[in-house]
């Protein structure tokens with residue numbers, strides 16, 4: 380029997396020099412095989428034959444098996460979301476960490492799913508999507524961007540945006556291709572790029588406005604650059620790329636023959652300015668893959684219904700990867716998703732109004748508590764500077780916040796290639812009901828003291 384443990388993330392990243400001592404101790408005292416992991420984690424596997432449990436030595440076969448994982452995924456360990464959520468449960472903390480609503484999606488969409496199941500729409504769907512849903516996506520895209528796309532040739536339905544991201548990377552990136560990523564970034568980008576064998580070129584967006592450093596972008600683009608990945612509105616910062624930034628990126632892409640993969644899952648949560656879909660910029664549709672999903676807009680994150688929109692020559696690669704990743708996506712949920720996307724405009728107006736009220740509660744509350752709050756134009760996230768409270772870094776702050784205050788936030792260092800870049804910043808979400816947001820603010824007001 381094996382025991383697996385992960386040495387706390389914080390220990391490893393900030394005290395890496397402890398590893399040799401720790402490692403030697405484990406080997407001599409309990410016969411563990413320690414391995415160095417990614418993002419500052421260290422794991423070890425111990426054989427039960429040599430491990431003392433509750434003062435007893437348990438004897439089993441003497442097998443030593445280090446954790447096994449392909450090199451391309453070695454550095455990715457348990458995500459910070461899981462770690463923080465586990466801590467939150469242990470300490471009964473209010474979870475403003477992970478980005479899923481604590482309220483349900485709309486009745487008319489749920490009813491449509493139930494109806495589809497009752498109507499027997501329960502067998503494999505067509506690989507790239509049931510025709511009605513592909514059409515609904517094309518209709519929605521036309522309403523939002525003015526672009527007319529062929530639902531049969533330019534839309535691929537996937538299992539959430541996460542699969543659309545993976546299918547795009549695996550279907551269009553060759554090993555060794557350079558892909559430019561703006562940090563902080565949604566964690567699946569780095570992992571799927573790694574699986575595709577891409578060379579990641581990171582560019583850090585810095586507070587207060589997280590503006591794109593254009594000169595750095597220009598000097599990062601090379602003849603090997605295959606694609607730039609954009610996420611607007613942006614998780615975790617809430618930044619929305621300005622028209623000027625997007626236009627500059629577009630002309631650089633045209634000049635250097637570079638593709639754009641644009642993740643727009645928060646497009647309907649654009650509060651301070653209108654969302655600009657990258658594909659709608661002049662000359663860009665031909666070189667853009669637009670990635671999206673139902674989860675955020677319809678508060679149905681567990682449904683995992685997503686899609687990729689791209690011209691036929693790019694859709695080919697995306698579809699080939701999708702065909703061998705999942706082949707097809709849940710049939711009844713696609714029927715319901717078609718109903719969702721045909722929702723009247725009033726649905727989107729109300730969604731935005733509700734979220735603006737939630738945002739005001741959280742942002743005003745965080746300011747009153749004493750955080751430096753950075754402006755968030757879209758998404759349901761807000762990033763703050765935690766340093767007024769005197770903790771050494773974002774991980775230490777989040778642990779303190781959970782254990783001593785009873786609120787969960789997400790440390791942002793996990794969203795960077797260089798974790799140091801995020802050590803002063805933590806992310807809160809406001810995709811929770813107003814009572815929960817108020818309770819979290821109240822706890823922070825009472826228990827979080829400025830240094």
Ligand SMILES: Cc1ncc(COP(=O)(O)O)c(C=O)c1O
Nearest residue numbers: 539540541565614644672674685
């Ligand atoms: C920027 C971004 N892209 C994609 C996703 C994943 O979307 P889905 O749940 O549809 O796979 C998330 C989820 O948090 C996200 O924040």
